[in-house]
Amino acid sequence: xxxxxxxxxxxxxxxxxxxxxxxxxxxxxxxxxxxxxxxxxxxxxxxxxxxxxxxxxxxxxxxxxxxxxxxxxxxxxxxxxxxxxxxxxxxxxxxxxxxxxxxxxxxxxxxxxxxxxxxxxxxxxxxxxxxxxxxxxxxxxxxxxxxxxxxxxxxxxxxxxxxxxxxxxxxxxxxxxxxxxxxxxxxxxxxxxxxxxxxxxxxxxxxxxxxxxxxxxxxxxxxxxxxxxxxxxxxx
Amino acid sequence: xxxxxxxxxxxxxxxxxxxxxxxxxxxxxxxxxxxxxxxxxxxxxxxxxxxxxxxxxxxxxxxxxxxxxxxxxxxxxxxxxxxxxxxxxxxxxxxxxxxxxxxxxxxxxxxxxxxxxxxxxxxxxxxxxxxxxxxxxxxxxxxxxxxxxxxxxxxxxxxxxxxxxxxxxxxxxxxxxxxxxxxxxxxxxxxxxxxxxxxxxxxxxxxxxxxxxxxxxxxxxxxxxxxxxxxxxxxxxxxxxxxxxxxxxxxxxxxxxxxxxxxxxxxxxxxxxxxxxxxxxxxxxxxxxxxxxxxxxxxxxxxxxxxxxxxxxxxxxxxxxxxxxxxxxxxxxxxxxxxxxxxxxxx
Numbered sequence: 001x002x003x004x005x006x007x008x009x010x011x012x013x014x015x016x017x018x019x020x021x022x023x024x025x026x027x028x029x030x031x032x033x034x035x036x037x038x039x040x041x042x043x044x045x046x047x048x049x050x051x052x053x054x055x056x057x058x059x060x061x062x063x064x065x066x067x068x069x070x071x072x073x074x075x076x077x078x079x080x081x082x083x084x085x086x087x088x089x090x091x092x093x094x095x096x097x098x099x100x101x102x103x104x105x106x107x108x109x110x111x112x113x114x115x116x117x118x119x120x121x122x123x124x125x126x127x128x129x130x131x132x133x134x135x136x137x138x139x140x141x142x143x144x145x146x147x148x149x150x151x152x153x154x155x156x157x158x159x160x161x162x163x164x165x166x167x168x169x170x171x172x173x174x175x176x177x178x179x180x181x182x183x184x185x186x187x188x189x190x191x192x193x194x195x196x197x198x199x200x201x202x203x204x205x206x207x208x209x210x211x212x213x214x215x216x217x218x219x220x221x222x223x224x225x226x227x228x229x230x231x232x233x234x235x236x
Numbered sequence: 237x238x239x240x241x242x243x244x245x246x247x248x249x250x251x252x253x254x255x256x257x258x259x260x261x262x263x264x265x266x267x268x269x270x271x272x273x274x275x276x277x278x279x280x281x282x283x284x285x286x287x288x289x290x291x292x293x294x295x296x297x298x299x300x301x302x303x304x305x306x307x308x309x310x311x312x313x314x315x316x317x318x319x320x321x322x323x324x325x326x327x328x329x330x331x332x333x334x335x336x337x338x339x340x341x342x343x344x345x346x347x348x349x350x351x352x353x354x355x356x357x358x359x360x361x362x363x364x365x366x367x368x369x370x371x372x373x374x375x376x377x378x379x380x381x382x383x384x385x386x387x388x389x390x391x392x393x394x395x396x397x398x399x400x401x402x403x404x405x406x407x408x409x410x411x412x413x414x415x416x417x418x419x420x421x422x423x424x425x426x427x428x429x430x431x432x433x434x435x436x437x438x439x440x441x442x443x444x445x446x447x448x449x450x451x452x453x454x455x456x457x458x459x460x461x462x463x464x465x466x467x468x469x470x471x472x473x474x475x476x477x478x479x480x481x482x483x484x485x486x487x488x489x490x491x492x493x494x495x496x497x498x499x500x501x502x503x504x505x506x507x508x509x510x511x512x513x514x515x516x517x518x519x520x521x522x523x524x525x526x527x528x529x530x531x532x533x534x535x536x537x538x539x540x541x542x543x544x545x546x547x548x549x550x551x552x553x554x555x556x557x558x559x560x561x562x563x564x565x566x567x568x569x570x571x572x573x574x575x576x577x578x579x580x581x582x583x
Contacts, residue, residue: 072444100444
């Protein structure tokens with residue numbers, strides 16, 4: 001049984017249908033990427049999974065249906081969404097943002113231990129603990145968004161274009177850290193990316209989303225060899 | 237945690253000094269001024285609560301005068317008609333205001349911003365009518381004048397007059413409410429308030445229950461306004477909910493929050509005292525020109541906000557940060573990270 005099972009999921013904003021019945025799975029500890037052009041419905045897919053957008057179809061996390069549940073209840077189950085544009089709270093300090101990530105947890109010692117661990121994993125954040133998040137660079141804010149999500153001890157991380165607006169080198173470092181987190185903690189990730197080359201390096205499997213439908217899927221290796229995908233998303 | 241610059245010792249010292257000065261005030265000033273100080277305290281209590289709602293949670297209410305009135309009448313009626321002790325009415329008012337606040341807060345789940353402000357305005361308009369219908373006070377009016385607490389024997393040493401005793405009661409309640417607000421804001425609940433205000437989608441994916449936070453902040457702010465109403469009755473000896481008074485109070489609370497500094501714990505307190513004293517200072521400037529005083533008061537408020545757009549506490553913080561940077565720069569002139577090419581050329 002997969003950790004996340006999405007079967008024939010559709011979603012619409014008012015009269016505009018964005019997702020036309022997509023199906024995908026993410027296994028425990030697996031990294032899966034969804035590739036697609038602007039407007040293909042990638043963000044909507046993540047928003048539907050985390051409960052921010054109403055959807056139809058089947059949506060199961062760890063065998064339990066989470067369709068139609070409130071975002072906070074889905075978050076409590078272990079799905080953590082890192083939204084596009086990061087969603088860090090600009091007026092709060094790094095530390096406060098991190099503690100907010102642990103909002104649904106009550107184990108003080110565990111929170112303190114995780115805080116120390118993630119500051120260890122993301123050293124630039126440790127240096128800026130008491131700085132307001134809004135004054136940090138884009139890369140640092142993206143790190144903060146990921147680290148904050150990890151504070152909830154998720155089993156599945158939903159990452160919406162983490163590379164958006166970041167310098168290539170910063171993106172590369174971020175993806176290396178994500179790989180480390182996945183390897184060491186076994187946290188599954190569903191990643192939506194425009195930077196297909198890097199994403200396919202990180203992911204084990206991938207799906208290609210076009211106009212709200214899944215048009216291709218396979219292992220990362222096969223996808224990166226596919227001629228059309230190379231032309232459309234890898235630019236070579 | 238934001239902008240925390242002063243050490244814990246400095247802070248504790250400043251707090252002790254402030255409390256000391258506040259406790260000394262009625263020893264030096266007479267009954268009229270003491271009543272004014274007490275008014276600043278109960279406005280501050282209401283503003284503390286409104287700041288949790290409006291400053292920290294971003295929900296604007298212009299109807300909190302109604303909750304104030306609710307607390308005032310609850311205390312006045314319990315004391316007057318049922319012979320309760322003043323302090324005994326406080327827990328009842330707290331719980332009842334909290335419940336009423338939660339009930340009123342539910343529309344806030346569907347409406348935001350200006351529309352929510354309008355709904356709360358309706359609350360301020362409705363409340364006086366409810367009072368007219370259900371309260372039968374002195375001589376058929378809606379005024380209720382309960383017997384006020386008097387200075388007990390053991391307090392004769394420091395508060396021989398009843399107005400002094402009432403001021404100390406108000407001050408004690410004010411300090412308790414301040415400490416509660418301070419603790420709320422610094423912890424998990426405070427962070428959630430800000431998260432919901434700034435980014436509700438992100439807040440909900442973190443696991444924050446938006447409905448609970450929004451309704452909860454409404455309920456807590458109503459509790460504060462209700463307690464402020466109780467203290468108000470204890471100070472003025474009168475529960476009254478005219479249309480004008482209810483509106484005016486609602487606006488006063490908001491003004492206190494804004495001129496003090498939204499989303500700062502100290503802001504509403506500083507704002508309330510400033511508000512009450514500005515109002516008092518402009519009152520007697522032109523004894524035969526009744527309309528001139530409120531106009532000058534208004535202009536003073538506008539000037540204050542013009543000079544300090546983020547409130548007195550916000551402005552003070554900004555100035556403090558600026559001064560600290562200057563000071564650090566002078567103490568340790570920083571070597572430039574890169575050797576300046578222009579200077580190199582000159583040498």
